[in-house]
Amino acid sequence: xxxxxxxxxxxxxxxxxxxxxxxxxxxxxxxxxxxxxxxxxxxxxxxxxxxxxxxxxxxxxxxxxxxxxxxxxxxxxxxxxxxxxxxxxxxxxxxxxxxxxxxxxxxxxxxxxxxxxxxxxxxxxxxxxxxxx
Amino acid sequence: xxxxxxxxxxxxxxxxxxxxxxxxxxxxxxxxxxxxxxxxxxxxxxxxxxxxxxxxxxxxxxxxxxxxxxxxxxxxxxxxxxxxxxxxxxxxxxxxxxxxxxxxxxxxxxxxxxxxxxxxxxxxxxxxxxxxxxxxxxxxxxxxxxxxxxxxxxxxxxxxxxxxxxxxxxxxxxxxxxxxxxxxxxxxxxxxxxxxxxxxxxxxxxxxxxxxxxxxxxxxxxxxxxxxxxxxxxxxxxxxxxxxxxxxxxxxxxxxxxxxxxxxxxxxxxxxxxxxxxxxxxxxxxxxxxxxxx
Numbered sequence: 360x361x362x363x364x365x366x367x368x369x370x371x372x373x374x375x376x377x378x379x380x381x382x383x384x385x386x387x388x389x390x391x392x393x394x395x396x397x398x399x400x401x402x403x404x405x406x407x408x409x410x411x412x413x414x415x416x417x418x419x420x421x422x423x424x425x426x427x428x429x430x431x432x433x434x435x436x437x438x439x440x441x442x443x444x445x446x447x448x449x450x451x452x453x454x455x456x457x458x459x460x461x462x463x464x465x466x467x468x469x470x471x472x473x474x475x476x477x478x479x480x481x482x483x484x485x486x487x488x489x490x491x492x
Numbered sequence: 493x494x495x496x497x498x499x500x501x502x503x504x505x506x507x508x509x510x511x512x513x514x515x516x517x518x519x520x521x522x523x524x525x526x527x528x529x530x531x532x533x534x535x536x537x538x539x540x541x542x543x544x545x546x547x548x549x550x551x552x553x554x555x556x557x558x559x560x561x562x563x564x565x566x567x568x569x570x571x572x573x574x575x576x577x578x579x580x581x582x583x584x585x586x587x588x589x590x591x592x593x594x595x596x597x598x599x600x601x602x603x604x605x606x607x608x609x610x611x612x613x614x615x616x617x618x619x620x621x622x623x624x625x626x627x628x629x630x631x632x633x634x635x636x637x638x639x640x641x642x643x644x645x646x647x648x649x650x651x652x653x654x655x656x657x658x659x660x661x662x663x664x665x666x667x668x669x670x671x672x673x674x675x676x677x678x679x680x681x682x683x684x685x686x687x688x689x690x691x692x693x694x695x696x697x698x699x700x701x702x703x704x705x706x707x708x709x710x711x712x713x714x715x716x717x718x719x720x721x722x723x724x725x726x727x728x729x730x731x732x733x734x735x736x737x738x739x740x741x742x743x744x745x746x747x748x749x750x751x752x753x754x755x756x757x758x759x760x761x762x763x764x765x766x767x768x769x770x771x772x773x774x775x776x777x778x779x780x781x782x783x784x785x786x
Contacts, residue, residue, distance in 0.1 A: 369540055371643040371728055373533035389708050402544060403708035404717050428718060430544050437540050441643070441721075472655055 362396040365435045366412065368422065370443055376422075382413040383436050385429050394436045401431040405438065407486035409446055421446040423490055425483045446490060454487035496771065499764040503757060510753035516582065517746035524675060524739035530640055531672060531732040538729050541722055545688075548718065551711050559712070561719040564687035565663045570607045572653070572662035573597060574685075576669035576730055577617030578738040579635055584745035586670060586678065586738055587616040593668050593680045598625060609662055613649060613731070641735055646728035653727075654720050657686055669730040670737035676744050678737035685726055688719065 363379035384393045386408030392401075393413075405427045412420040427440035461480035468474040494502075549562060575594040577587045594617070598608045610625055612618040612632035622629065636645045653665060665686040670678040707714055 367536075367540075369537045371534060371537050371646075371725060372530070374536045387708055388713075392708075399706060401706045401708060402547065402714060404714055428541075428544060428714070428721075430540070430547075437544075439537060439541060439544070439721075470655070472651070472658070476651075 364394060364396045364398070367435065367437045368410070368424075368443060369437065369439055371441065375440075375443055380412050380414055380419075381416075384411040384413070385436070385438060386410070386424075387429065394431050397433045398431050398436075400433070401429075403429050403431075405429050405440070407483040409486075409490045410438065423449050423487065425486075426479070449487060449491060451491055454484060454491060457487060458484040460484075494767075496764065496768060499760060499767065503760045503764065506753050506756050506760065510750055510757065513746045513749040513753060517743055517750060520583075520739045520743035520746060524736065524743055526640065527732070527736035527739050528672070531729075531736045534729055534732050538725050541718070541725055545718060545722055547705060548707075548711055548715050551705065551707065552715060559716050559719055561657065561686055561723070562688050562715065565660070568606065568663050570609060570662040570664070571601050572609045572611060572656070572665040572686075574611050574613060574632075574649075574653070574665065574667040574727075575617045575621070576667060576734045577612065577614035577620075578734075579615040581616060582745065583738055583742035584748075586741035587614075587620065589678075589680050590668055590670060591617055591620040593682065594621060595624065597666070597668065597682065598628070611652075614734075637731065637735055641728065641731045643724070643728055646731055647724045650720065650724035650727050653686070653723060662686075667727065667730050669734045670741075671730075672733045672736040672740060675740040678741060681730075681733075683726070683730065685723055688722065 363381060364383070366376065366378060366380045366383050367374065368376040382393050382395050384391055385403075386406050388404040388406055391408075392403070405424065407424065407426045410422045410424055411418050412422070422443055423446050424438065424440040425442035427438060427443075429439070430437045457480070461477060461484045464473070464477035464480050468477045552562070573594055575590050577590045581587065594610065598610065601608050608625075608628050610621060610629045610632075612621060612629065613636065614632075615634045618629070618632055618634070633649055636649075656662060657665070664684065666682055666684050668680065668682050671681040673679055
């Protein structure tokens with residue numbers, strides 16, 4: 360397939376990735392969705408998980424993201440991520456560390472806001488564990 | 493008339509001051525470069541976030557149930573002002589221009605009978621505003637961005653603001669910071685963060701987009717997620733701009749100081765040489781007149 364879709368991954372600190380790809384699979388809030396060229400315009404929240412970048416019919420790059428937002432138009436996929444790194448950099452030590460920190464945050468949480476933040480951290484850590492499997 | 497020894501000491505001391513200021517200028521220049529790159533690198537995210545928010549706000553326009561962060565609390569009695577300054581001085585008018593703008597804004601609001609709360613970011617702003625507005629001040633943030641501002645730091649500030657807003661502690665939030673224009677010029681900028689001012693063009697542009705975009709899970713849910721994020725992003729951006737401005741202002745101030753020190757050294761050196769010559773002449777006259785007297 361010759362048609363490509365422009366994939367952009369942006370973190371608050373910088374533009375991480377901007378390249379034409381065949382397809383990206385984004386972990387949306389209501390389930391994963393694949394974005395091919397000419398996808399219908401869509402804005403979605405993204406849960407912590409793994410973005411798969413497909414080229415030539417197979418996965419060429421896998422990136423872990425800790426949640427964010429995605430905007431899809433016919434020719435472009437923009438993912439705004441708070442935190443993102445290649446899956447190859449993710450090790451079980453990192454995941455365990457995050458998990459421990461998240462659990463601690465849950466027990467320490469005093470206010471509703473703290474609790475929701477801690478729950479988020481737990482979700483991120485869980486997604487890391489799942490991604491490693 | 494200072495003695496020769498006094499002059500010599502002055503010259504040495506001004507010389508070492510010049511060494512310090514020129515070193516500070518060099519340091520500021522290299523930090524400026526880093527801060528400027530960081531500020532530029534953060535732009536794509538903020539731009540895309542704004543575009544998305546514009547689309548969302550367009551889609552939500554006229555619908556009930558929009559989050560309070562977008563629509564406001566329906567009153568504007570209590571204003572939260574967040575002045576972003578540096579933790580250190582010696583950067584020309586950088587900090588004082590922010591405190592001046594904050595004072596003006598606060599005085600204006602107080603005159604209108606509104607309540608004002610000040611949450612300073614940066615040590616210098618807190619110290620400068622404490623005397624006049626200490627009673628309006630709440631605990632702010634110091635020592636952010638020692639090694640360049642990171643997003644979690646900005647997020648920390650945003651969380652505090654979100655929490656205060658949720659508790660109904662203020663109605664309108666404005667941030668005052670220096671926007672980076674170039675190394676020699678910074679613009680004091682006032683930006684309203686809450687309620688979030690929807691970009692004006694979203695009315696026209698997104699009227700069409702509204703029809704085509706799908707939202708997952710729904711407009712209101714996404715908005716509720718994206719608005720606090722956007723707050724953090726806007727703060728992050730203003731802090732980055734402020735940091736770049738600070739280094740620019742310091743570089744300019746230190747450049748001037750170095751030049752002034754150089755001028756002073758020249759003036760002192762001339763004075764030193766003149767008095768040395770005068771002394772030699774005086775001694776010669778004494779010797780000659782002593783010899784003649786014999």
